[in-house]
Amino acid sequence: MIKFESVSFTHLGGTTVLSDVSLEIAPGELLAIVGANGAGKTTLAKHTNGLLKPTRGIVTVFDLDTRKASVAELSRHVGIVFQNADHQLFSETVEDEIVFGLRNLGFDDDVVKKRLEWALSFFELNRYRNVAPLLLSGGEKKRLCIACVLAWDPEAIILDEPTVGQDYAQKEKLEQMIRMLLTRGRSVIVVSHDIEFVWSLQPRVIVMAGGRILADGLADQIFTNTDLLEKANVRRPHLVELSELIDPKPEKPFHTVHDALHWIVHQLRR
Amino acid sequence: MSLIEFIDYSFSYIGSDKPVLDQINLKIESGEVVILAGPTGCGKSTLLRSINGLIPQMYPGKRSGSVFIDGLDVTTTPMSKIAEKVGFVFQNPENQIFMFSVERDIAFALENLAMPRKEIRERVSWAMDLLHITDLAEKAPHELSDGQKQRVAIAGVLAMKPSVLVMDEPTSLLDPKTASALVTTVKHLHDSLDITVIIVEHRLEILASLATRILIMEGGEIMLDGPPREVLSKREAQVAGIGIPVITRVYTLLKESGLTLPVVPLAPRELAELLSVRSFD
Amino acid sequence: MYWISTGLIFRRVTSPFHELDPRVKLLVSIELFSLAIMADTVVEVSLLFASILSLAVLSRILRRLGRTVAFSAVFAGIIFVLNVIASRPLIESVVLASRFIAIVAATSGFFLTTSPDELEYVMRWFRLPRDIVFAFVTAVRFVPVMMMDALQIMDAQKSRGLELEKGNIFARIRKFVPILVPLVVSAVVRSGELAEAMESRAYGVTNKPTSLFELSLRSRDIFVIALSLLLFILSVLYFSA
Numbered sequence: 140m141i142k143f144e145s146v147s148f149t150h151l152g153g154t155t156v157l158s159d160v161s162l163e164i165a166p167g168e169l170l171a172i173v174g175a176n177g178a179g180k181t182t183l184a185k186h187t188n189g190l191l192k193p194t195r196g197i198v199t200v201f202d203l204d205t206r207k208a209s210v211a212e213l214s215r216h217v218g219i220v221f222q223n224a225d226h227q228l229f230s231e232t233v234e235d236e237i238v239f240g241l242r243n244l245g246f247d248d249d250v251v252k253k254r255l256e257w258a259l260s261f262f263e264l265n266r267y268r269n270v271a272p273l274l275l276s277g278g279e280k281k282r283l284c285i286a287c288v289l290a291w292d293p294e295a296i297i298l299d300e301p302t303v304g305q306d307y308a309q310k311e312k313l314e315q316m317i318r319m320l321l322t323r324g325r326s327v328i329v330v331s332h333d334i335e336f337v338w339s340l341q342p343r344v345i346v347m348a349g350g351r352i353l354a355d356g357l358a359d360q361i362f363t364n365t366d367l368l369e370k371a372n373v374r375r376p377h378l379v380e381l382s383e384l385i386d387p388k389p390e391k392p393f394h395t396v397h398d399a400l401h402w403i404v405h406q407l408r409r
Numbered sequence: 410m411s412l413i414e415f416i417d418y419s420f421s422y423i424g425s426d427k428p429v430l431d432q433i434n435l436k437i438e439s440g441e442v443v444i445l446a447g448p449t450g451c452g453k454s455t456l457l458r459s460i461n462g463l464i465p466q467m468y469p470g471k472r473s474g475s476v477f478i479d480g481l482d483v484t485t486t487p488m489s490k491i492a493e494k495v496g497f498v499f500q501n502p503e504n505q506i507f508m509f510s511v512e513r514d515i516a517f518a519l520e521n522l523a524m525p526r527k528e529i530r531e532r533v534s535w536a537m538d539l540l541h542i543t544d545l546a547e548k549a550p551h552e553l554s555d556g557q558k559q560r561v562a563i564a565g566v567l568a569m570k571p572s573v574l575v576m577d578e579p580t581s582l583l584d585p586k587t588a589s590a591l592v593t594t595v596k597h598l599h600d601s602l603d604i605t606v607i608i609v610e611h612r613l614e615i616l617a618s619l620a621t622r623i624l625i626m627e628g629g630e631i632m633l634d635g636p637p638r639e640v641l642s643k644r645e646a647q648v649a650g651i652g653i654p655v656i657t658r659v660y661t662l663l664k665e666s667g668l669t670l671p672v673v674p675l676a677p678r679e680l681a682e683l684l685s686v687r688s689f690d
Numbered sequence: 691m692y693w694i695s696t697g698l699i700f701r702r703v704t705s706p707f708h709e710l711d712p713r714v715k716l717l718v719s720i721e722l723f724s725l726a727i728m729a730d731t732v733v734e735v736s737l738l739f740a741s742i743l744s745l746a747v748l749s750r751i752l753r754r755l756g757r758t759v760a761f762s763a764v765f766a767g768i769i770f771v772l773n774v775i776a777s778r779p780l781i782e783s784v785v786l787a788s789r790f791i792a793i794v795a796a797t798s799g800f801f802l803t804t805s806p807d808e809l810e811y812v813m814r815w816f817r818l819p820r821d822i823v824f825a826f827v828t829a830v831r832f833v834p835v836m837m838m839d840a841l842q843i844m845d846a847q848k849s850r851g852l853e854l855e856k857g858n859i860f861a862r863i864r865k866f867v868p869i870l871v872p873l874v875v876s877a878v879v880r881s882g883e884l885a886e887a888m889e890s891r892a893y894g895v896t897n898k899p900t901s902l903f904e905l906s907l908r909s910r911d912i913f914v915i916a917l918s919l920l921l922f923i924l925s926v927l928y929f930s931a
Contacts, residue, residue, distance in 0.1 A: 176584045190845050211851040219849045225879065226839065227846045229871035239868070243851030273875060278449060287850065304581050306449050306611050307652040332584045335614075335655060374585060377614065377655045377677050384681035396655060400662040403684060407668065458886075467889050489892035497890040503835060504883040507828065509807040516902040518891035523900050533902065551834060565891065 140166050140326065141187055141217065141295060146196035148182060148350075156182045158350040160196075166294060169321055170328045171337045171358075174347035175372035180330045183347070184297050187328075189213040201294070215244055218288035222300040224280040228272040233264055233283060236272050237290050244291050254290045262286040262316075278309040285316070295326035302333040310336060338362065338376035341394055346371045363392055410480060411436040412605055413460060413573065418474035419629075420455060420464060429455045431629035432474070437607065439572065442599055444616055444637065445609045447626035448650045453609045456626070457577050460607070461495040462488045479572065492518065496566030500578040502558035503550070505565075511553070512537065512546045515565045522569070536564040539598065556587035560594065567598070574598070576608045580615070589615050614654040617641065617675045625649050638673035656680050705803075707749035711911040712808035713815065718745070718914070719800035721922040726792035728929045732781060735788045737925070742795050751802045755795060758802075762794040806830040811905050820897055828884065836877060843872045 141164040148157040157179050164170060172180045185191040186198050189210040198205040201216050221227065230236040237258050241251045259265045262282050267275060272283055281301070288296060298317075302310050310333075317327050317340065331337055337344065337358070344361040346354040348371040354361055361367065362379045375383075378399060382392035387406065393399040415435040421428045429452045437443060445453045458464040459476050462483045476483040479494050499505050508514040512533050519529045537543040540560045550558065559579055566574065576595070580588035596619045599606050610616050617623070617637045625633040625640065627649055633640045640646055641657045642664070653661075656674050663670065674680035707715070722742060729735045746752045766787040773783035804812075806827060813823045847868045848854075854865050888894075907915075 175586065185845070188849055190848060209853065210848045211853050214849050214851055219846075221842070221846045221849070223842065223846075225876055226843045226872050227850075229868045229875075240850040243853070276449065291851075304578075306650065308448055308650040310652075334585065372586060380677035381656065381659070381680060384677055386681075386685055396658045396662060399659045400666065403659075403663065404666055404668065461890055463886055463889060467886065487895075488889050489895040492890060492892045497887075499883060499887055501883055504880055505887040507824075507831065507884070507888070509805060509810075509827075509831065513807065513902055517893075520899040520901055521892040521895055523896045523898065526900055526902065526904075529900065529902050550831065569892075 140164055140201060142197075142199045143183075143186070144197045144199075146186065146193040146198055148186065148191060149194045156350050157186070157193075160350075160352055162345065162352065162355070164295065164326055164328065166326055167321065167324045168326045168328075169317070169340060169342040170326070170345065171340060171342040172328065172330045172345045172347060173332065173334070173337060173371070173373050176332070178347040178371070179350040180347055181299055182350075184219060184299055184328070184330055187213070187217045187295070187297060188219055190219075211244060214293070215291065216293050217295045217297065218291070218293035219297045219299065220285050220288050220301070222303055224277070224284045227284050227287070228280060230272060232269045233259075233267045233272055233275075234269065236283060237287050240287050241291050246291065254292065258286045258290040261289075278305060278312075281305065281309070282312075289320075293325075295328065296320065297328045297330065299330045300332070301329065302331060302336050314339060332373075334362075334374055334376050338378065339395070346373065348372065359391060410477065412439045412479055413437040413607075414477045415456075415459070416475050416477075418459065418472070418476055420459065420470055420472045422468065422470040429629055430459065433629075433631060435624070435631060435634075437605065439605055440599075440603055441622055442596075442606045442620045443608070444613065444620045444623040445607060445626065446611070446613060446623060446651045447632075451626040452629040453626050454577055457497075457575055457607065457609055459483065460573070460575055461497050462486065462491045463497075489522065492571070493522070493569050494571050495573045495575055496563075496569060496571040498559070498562050498566055498574070498576045498579050500581055502555045502562065502582065505562040506550045506553075506558055509549050510547050511542060511561050511564075514550075514561055515568050517565055518569050532568045532570070536568040539567060539601075540564045540594065554587070555583055556591060559583070559591055563594075563598070567602075567604075571604070573605045573607065576606070576610075578609050578611065581611060585615075588612065592616055592619065595619075611652055613637075613641070613652050614656075614675070617654055617657075625651060638675065641675070642673045703750050705749040705751075707745065708803050709910075710914055711905055711907050712804050712812045713905060714907070714911045714914050714918075715800055715804055715808075716812060718918050719796050721918055722796035722799075723793060725922070725925050725929065726789050726796055728926065729789055729792070730782075730785060730929075732785060734929050735785050735792065738792050739788070742792060742799065746795075746799065749799075749803050751799065754802055755799060758798040759791055759795055762791055766790045811901075811903070814901065815905055820899060824893075832880065835880075836873065839876050840869065840873055843869050 143160050143162040146157055146160045147155065149155045160183065172183065174180050182191060186193060186205065187200060189205040189208060192206045200213050203213060205213060228236060230239060234255065237255050238251055241254055259268060264283060264286060272280065275283060301313055320327050329337065341358050344356060344358050345352055346361060346367060353371055354367050362375055368375055378393040381399060382389050389402050393402065415433045418430060418433040419428050420430040433456065445456065447453050455464060460478060460483065465472055465484055466488055478491060481491065483491060506514050507517055515533045515536050516529050519532055537546060540563055542557065542560050542564060545553065545557060553561065580591055583591065592615050595606060598604060608616065620637050622635065623637045623640050624631050625646055632649060633643065633646055641653050642661050647653060647661065654675055656677055659680060660670060660673055670683045672683060674683060725738055729738050746755045769790055770783050770787035773786055774780065810823055810827050813826065852865060852868055854862065
């Protein structure tokens with residue numbers, strides 16, 4: 140569905156931010172992209188909807204070549220929700236805000252109305268329907284930003300650092316929303332340096348460093364590979380660290396605190 | 410009298426009758442490292458700003474009760490006087506640096522207080538040395554990383570030689586590595602200057618082991634107050650919706666299953682060691 | 691955006707000219723500016739350009755100055771055309787248009803060789819009110835930051851299907867609302883945060899803040915002042931003759 144073939148990207152100023160990146164994302168996949176600051180994660184994300192075009196290589200989204208299609212065309216399929224909600228919201232009402240994307244992409248009035256109602260109810264924003272987006276709280280603004288993008292139902296959605304500045308309750312809500320999206324067959328790509336959050340999602344993980352993909356695999360394989368993590372300057376989730384230190388070691392690292400509890404209790408009962 | 414004292418303090422912003430702070434009674438002694446945690450909207454940012462006078466002097470509102478910092482009444486003492494006792498570091502690294510070079514920015518507060526040039530020079534060197542940013546002295550803000558910017562902000566604030574360092578989510582916009590480094594720096598500052606530190610922070614795992622005390626707020630009130638290991642293992646803390654370190658949650662689950670470890674662990678290594686000794690009842 | 695930033699924003703460069711006291715740089719710019727206003731023959735304008743060019747080479751700002759000049763050439767062209775239409779002799783029109791370029795070059799040269807820091811010191815030296823100086827400093831400091839914000843905002847809105855290049859003139863202007871509103875809002879939020887930080891660092895306690903550094907003229911500054919004044923006076927005499 141989304142395919143990167145030997146993609147490299149160099150800035151006007153001369154710095155190469157992406158180097159020979161090859162990657163395929165299928166429908167309904169949950170993918171996390173991790174790596175230190177400057178590894179190229181956001182640059183990679185911006186290549187999926189044509190905001191950036193590769194200097195070498197090809198990116199195809201549903202058979203559309205991103206160098207030839209417009210950002211609007213590509214955004215229909217891949218919706219990116221950026222980190223800073225204040226850099227997006229501008230309308231007089233929440234309704235107008237959600238409708239903005241739908242109208243830009245040329246949907247008919249009846250479709251717009253249907254999608255608006257869906258978005259308001261799915262994201263529990265009905266009571267804010269006529270409220271100015273700028274008056275919402277931080278967590279609500281973030282929810283609204285995601286609602287605005289999901290309103291036009293792209294097949295894939297990219298969340299760029301969705302947990303920054305969020306408290307624990309908001310992160311839990313976010314996790315629930317991601318799982319709901321997956322059950323509806325959408326692909327969700329999370330770019331994040333919040334390792335604990337990524338670990339709780341148990342996604343496919345891509346590790347980036349210096350503009351390259353260092354590894355691509357399941358969370359269990361990636362986060363137990365200490366050499367890889369060190370090279371990428373990424374830390375291990377605490378539950379993984381615990382699984383490695385505990386004696387005897389469990390076969391698989393603990394995914395949740397309950398996994399840890401059951402293993403420990405089981406070991407101690409012997 | 411304690412270094413910082415809140416006595417029956419309540420506050421609501423103009424135009425709102427709901428109190429953001431509700432009958433706060435709090436004493437903080439010199440040398441403590443206090444974490445202030447709680448869900449969004451619990452009043453922690455307001456509490457912090459009540460310590461250095463931003464509330465109520467920059468944000469007027471309805472208030473009752475009093476706040477004292479080293480004997481000074483925060484509501485009536487000019488903010489410039491309080492600034493010499495309380496240094497405030499904000500969340501956004503970008504919006505606290507005013508000048509075009511690091512050393513000039515660190516000197517900002519001192520210039521405002523009309524200190525003699527010689528003293529400014531000494532304090533700026535001292536502050537840069539403390540934060541290990543002497544080599545950045547002539548750099549402009551756009552040449553600094555976010556972590557470096559936060560250090561510059563801390564240096565600028567410490568140059569006033571306050572006895573309290575207040576920080577409002579100083580790491581929330583930083584990546585994990587930079588955040589840890591900053592926290593370690595703050596710990597060193599505390600140890601070498603014996604300065605009192607009060608931090609609002611969501612990411613408790615990076616801070617909990619360095620703090621002496623944690624306050625959990627909700628709905629404008631202080632719900633829990635005590636040493637981190639004690640507070641974070643309580644059920645009420647879990648319910649408050651804050652980010653309890655994963656390892657501590659395992660401890661609490663074990664306790665509820667009837668297995669109580671002698672020490673509350675905050676990091677994986679600690680828990681692993683406790684389990685290897687199989688020491689619990 | 692890349693080109694704008696290299697043309698207008700002060701970047702760290704070392705050259706003999708850069709190291710002069712900013713007041714001296716200001717003096718030289720004012721001298722060139724004044725001569726540009728007085729020049730009215732081809733010879734005088736050529737001398738002026740030669741001086742500006744050599745100073746630009748000396749201070750290593752030639753390429754960036756070139757960009758500002760190229761931009762102003764458009765207006766110079768308009769001046770030329772208007773003068774020709776007004777039946778001025780061709781030579782005169784060329785001179786008038788060139789004068790404009792020289793004025794722009796002299797002014798731009800000053801800003802390209804003087805850091806915002808130095809500008810602030812000069813303003814303080816002129817005893818401008820503390821608040822005005824601070825407002826200026828803050829503006830210069832945050833303009834590049836706001837430009838980055840604008841780029842981020844444009845990325846976000848483009849990703850929501852906003853197509854700025856399409857539509858008639860009215861539609862296109864309306865399309866800037868989703869860019870401007872967040873930009874203005876961020877600016878307002880930013881000023882609020884700056885205000886908090888300023889208050890917390892005792893801004894405004896006194897109208898006469900002290901300063902970490904002070905401007906002091908060195909021997910090379912005195913030399914340049916003397917030399918430039920001499921050349922200036924000679925040029926004025928020559929230009930007026």
